[in-house]
Amino acid sequence: MEPPPQPSAMDALHEAGIRAAVALQAGPPWLEQFWLFLSSQLDPNSIYTVCFPLARGLDEHVSLMVLWIALAAEWLNVVLKWFLFGERPYWWMHESGLSEREQLPLRQFPITCETGPGSPSGHCMILGAALWPIVTALSKAASRYSRSRLLRLIPFLLYVLLLVAMGLSRVFVLAHFPHQVISGSLAGMALGWGLQRRPPNFLRVRFFLLTALGLLLSALALHGLGTAAGLDLDWSLRRASARCSEPAWLRPETRPWASLCRVSGSALGLALAARHPPSRRELQGLEPPLGSATLGLLALDVLHKLPKSDGTALWYLNVGARYALGPVLVGSLLPQLILSVRRLRANP
Template identity: 95%
Template sequence: VSLMVLWIALVAEWLNVVLKWFLFGERPYWWIHESGLSEREQLPLRQFPATCETGPGDPSGHCMILGAALWPIVTALSKAMSRYTRSRLLRLIPFLLYILLLVAMGLSRIFVLAHFPHQVISGSLAGMALGWGLQRWPPNFLKVRFFLLTALGLLLSALALHGLATAAGLDLDW
């Protein structure tokens, strides 16, 4: 399970960076000032250290990586529970805790004005889908060479995408 968590987290982090480049999601703390709303009426905003994130916000990386990386743990716990009980409710407890953690993470990101609600939802759903999808190909039987080549491939593809987008006139470092 631990290898699966690392594998899924690696792919989730790469996908999150690529999605942020092309979705260009604004962040609430900065948007509220740029929208002009703060000039018309005084809005009491508190800035937190996490509010100072300057990159795009869609999808939420915290929610996406948490949703993806916890998926194999949750399914392993649910499988282990099924050995000890026939109760569907007890086997669902790991999934209920999983959803509760995702909701807590999402609410905290919204609270510190790091994300809009739709960014948290898209990150959570993408993470769930990625965790579910990648779990079908467990990396347990793969050799270290595969992981090194995959990591290199992800790095080079990210650099290539960044270069192509920059050449096309997109400012990914806004």
């Protein structure tokens, strides 16, 4: 009788990740609610709909950098997931036979069943990249009020703690293995640091139009080349459908193509917003800017809660249109609307 095959190093890494998820899910109930809240409320979509408009309360340039870095990070994350073929815990434990060899006290949640490949973690990578300009802006602001090095480091310490908590939450809900959240966090930090050093000119309409087209066409080309080379880049959709405990938890917004529509739409929105930007002299009239930021937050919340079309093609087109409208609302239409109202009040 032949001995059973020895598990590979990757299998051992995956099994260690499953043990970590078991330990996390065995924690107190209040901690469970914290993990679920963090993983559901700080998903990649929140960068576009929450962090971007709120960052305008800090600085206009910072908010545009948040959006620009987020869309670059999300595009890269989709491409890496296609070609790294990362597993997800909620299906790997069944596909590997681990769940048959022993009883695992693990549960799935409505946010568990993401349909794209698992490596690297998009939550950690996109959040880590997009929050970098906010953290550096807060650190610089602290240095203007105090020479204390500790005060300047506090934003970075909170940033690291947030990424650690996000990584634990993704392991908890069985969406990622620990090595995937670590690689995603490190990639996000590096990307945020690198892109912030070379910011684009946000008034160049042609640049962002070409970016929107380039991001979508390059993704289509890479997917087509991978498929022509014999790679099955849609394998994760079948795994997710087979292993998700509730079919209703398979959300279309977790598909890679939904991410690419979000990215291309946001780049197009930056181009449209750059056509009619309010001048810096006019923006000074919006001080304090929190009112404009709050109005933008509410407008985006209403925009993204509108019902979407049922057909697949129309659904993706609808997603792209909403994310294209977001930068226009926050960066151009709402500030100009507030300025117009104030002019009318000043000169009835």
